Amino acid sequence: MDHKAQASPLTNTSNNEINQSRRNLLVGSAGAMAAVSLLGFTPIAKAAEAKTLPEYTRWKEASALIVHSANTMETERGAIGSGVVTPSDRLFVRNNLSAPSEEITSDPDAWEVNIEGVQNPRTLTVAELKRLGAETVASVLQCSGNGRAFFPHGASGTQWGVGAAGCAVWTGVPLKDVVSELGGMADGMKYITGTGGEKIPDGLEPKSVMVERSVPVSALETALLAWELNDEAIPLAHGGPLRLVIPGFYGVNNVKYIKNLAFTESQTDAKIQVSGYRVRDVGVSGSPDQPSMWEMNVKSWVTAPLENASTGRAMIYGVAFGGVKALEKVEVSTDGGSNWKQARFLGPDLGPYAWRPFVLAADLNAGEYRIVSRATDVDGDAQPEGRTDNERGYGHNGWKDHGVTVQVM
Amino acid sequence: MDHKAQASPLTNTSNNEINQSRRNLLVGSAGAMAAVSLLGFTPIAKAAEAKTLPEYTRWKEASALIVHSANTMETERGAIGSGVVTPSDRLFVRNNLSAPSEEITSDPDAWEVNIEGVQNPRTLTVAELKRLGAETVASVLQCSGNGRAFFPHGASGTQWGVGAAGCAVWTGVPLKDVVSELGGMADGMKYITGTGGEKIPDGLEPKSVMVERSVPVSALETALLAWELNDEAIPLAHGGPLRLVIPGFYGVNNVKYIKNLAFTESQTDAKIQVSGYRVRDVGVSGSPDQPSMWEMNVKSWVTAPLENASTGRAMIYGVAFGGVKALEKVEVSTDGGSNWKQARFLGPDLGPYAWRPFVLAADLNAGEYRIVSRATDVDGDAQPEGRTDNERGYGHNGWKDHGVTVQVM
Secondary structure: OOOOOOOOOOOOOOOOHHHHHHHHHHOOOOOOOOOOOOOOOOHHHOOOOOOOOOHHHOOOOHHHEEEEEOOEEEEOHHHOOOOOOOOHHHOOEEOOOOOOOHHHHOOHHHOEEEEEOEOOOEEEEHHHHOOOOOEEEEEEEEOOOOOHHHOOOOOOOOOOOOOOEEEEEEEEEEHHHHHHHOOOEOOOOOEEEEEEOOOOOOOOOHHHHOOEEEEEHHHHHOOEEEEEEOOEEOOHHHOOOOEEEOOOEOHHHOOOOEEEEEEEOOOOOOHHHHOOOEOOOOOOOOOOOOOEOOEOOOEEEEEEOOOEEOOEEEEEEEEEEOOOOOEEEEEEEOEOOOOOEEOEEOOOOOOOOOOEEEEEEEEEOOEEEEEEEEEEEOOOOEOOOOOOOOOOOOOOOOOOOOOEEEEEO | OOOOOOOOOOOOOOOOHHHHHHHHHHOOOOOOOOOOOOOOOOHHHOOOOOOOOOHHHOOOOHHHEEEEEOOEEEEOHHHOOOOOOOOHHHOOEEOOOOOOOHHHHOOHHHOEEEEEOEOOOEEEEHHHHOOOOOEEEEEEEEOOOOOHHHOOOOOOOOOOOOOOEEEEEEEEEEHHHHHHHOOOEOOOOOEEEEEEOOOOOOOOOHHHHOOEEEEEHHHHHOOEEEEEEOOEEOOHHHOOOOEEEOOOEOHHHOOOOEEEEEEEOOOOOOHHHHOOOEOOOOOOOOOOOOOEOOEOOOEEEEEEOOOEEOOEEEEEEEEEEOOOOOEEEEEEEOEOOOOOEEOEEOOOOOOOOOOEEEEEEEEEOOEEEEEEEEEEEOOOOEOOOOOOOOOOOOOOOOOOOOOEEEEEO
């Protein structure tokens, strides 16, 4: 099936409604962005009502976000754009516990983090960390459950579509510089264990709700203790004053408001590690012998057009990333996966942990099109067609479910 | 003279006031940023009073900007940060004429640009341009007179310090794709001439004030007709709905609200080209035989610390760029240029037209330090020590004047 139109892209002089809508959506978003998206979203993941943002995220662009709850907001697919960096005011939010008081960001340099499992353990302020080193890394931040809405078994948890992800630029001190300053790691340590500074709700067993995650100590090579997001002090909603950043790892491992960082022999016994964020078959309970949501897998999705387009030339945009690996290529199909064409990466390459926007020009006649994208990383791993059904709906990177159906008129 | 302290960076436990101030300045700038910078600025370039932003720039961060006039606002040195991209709300503004009505950005895709000097001249809407191609380029935007405040002869014009510059990400259609669509360039054309859509004030001879600039046609290789800045529709203040972007060229060549783009045999006879933006000796009038402000030269400056720092380890930050050429290195001196150390580039490389933030750790005892930076491009061209005095104070890239004097206590 070949939907190519014969016309030059200029033959059809009507506007490209999709692009127009997307641009309108974004117009003036640096200031007052009142317009509501005309694009909508894959209905399955569309949050019903409220655009009212909770106080700690009030500075964000309401029209760019789907508010699932006070602790969960995803970026509208049509607001993801084709940029190499996701503007902070459009970046998704997911907090496992309520955020601490805004007061903790009033004097970021005074925030303290305790470092353990090193030769000379001690507490350091952010001001002190800033003297130890600095690095800037672009990395995709993505919730483990991004794409959960596409699982047919009704996986519990926030029904994320594609927008629980963004590409962020983090600045902080390389964790290995901190370790070096403190005499090196203690012997026999196998994990980096970070603890968040959220208040534990009264009456709950701390271990049952605390945000404390362990990742393999090999992540020391790239981990940062970060104080800036997109060249600004990290806002409270994104974990400021200080966040552990593990490039290429799922969001939950990037512990917000980090107050304790330990090199440990074992993984933490907090519930979020022991049974949470574990991939297992539908109906099975979480346990430590199951894979933990650490490194992200290769993934991509289309961001425009979404629902409608004019006949003639359409520019198909999307974003793609390889987790801890750089990308080799992205292919796009306008016929649901029967025929593929290689898309072109758009803009500068911000490194292996960043996403790459992509674009493909396609000439489309009137009709319905199923547009899908498929990324392949440098090791040759490509997105699968289907999904791996799992109890909590984690790690979905199947290209079929992530496509869009577009009416060309 | 060696100011190295013997102490570990952690020995001195007092805060690093400079970093703290800078971070405080930026805290929450995505939302309400009320704090006024404690950093100040090199006094020579400090605008006296008003922080009131003109209406078309009201969405910007007032505390990050020095307002010289309704058409000229520069970024505070302390707000430049160490990011690979300058957030739009901190980016400087310089309009040669008052901006058009905000209405022109209400439907960006309807904006029309007339293309001449091609085989098949015609008018294209932004919607049509969006079907012809897309590219994303990071490029430094800098006013020709950035650094004018450092000239001792009192060059007329806005007294820019270092902040009439930023690194912006532009998305648009490669101009060569437009030319190709229109049958190629007409024969014998030597310049790309762009005309801005500003209203000519009543009673003035249009050629005497209009923004119409010519650049060598070789710029066709990299030029864009851009509709996005930092992944949002270009705001009015920065030339939206459509701006001509000539990567690596001074700001004036990046024509805002572009309404006519012509390939021409000669340079335009508009005053801004004939006698404006010409480099000549002090006291000499502008004329076409003098160099025009086209490609930018290699340049850098320190962004932190600025006035004060604590004894011990200081992280010296700055930005550097090579105009149309990539950088080879940046060196930093804390003794006014007697001794130099190579700084480290910070963060991903966004390509040859982008700037590179840099950082150098220096251990400083109490005392006064003159901190300067010197960039060298891939062809081995380095910033000079001094300045080339010229009537209008253009193109200043001497490292000596751009340094900062810091009291370490």
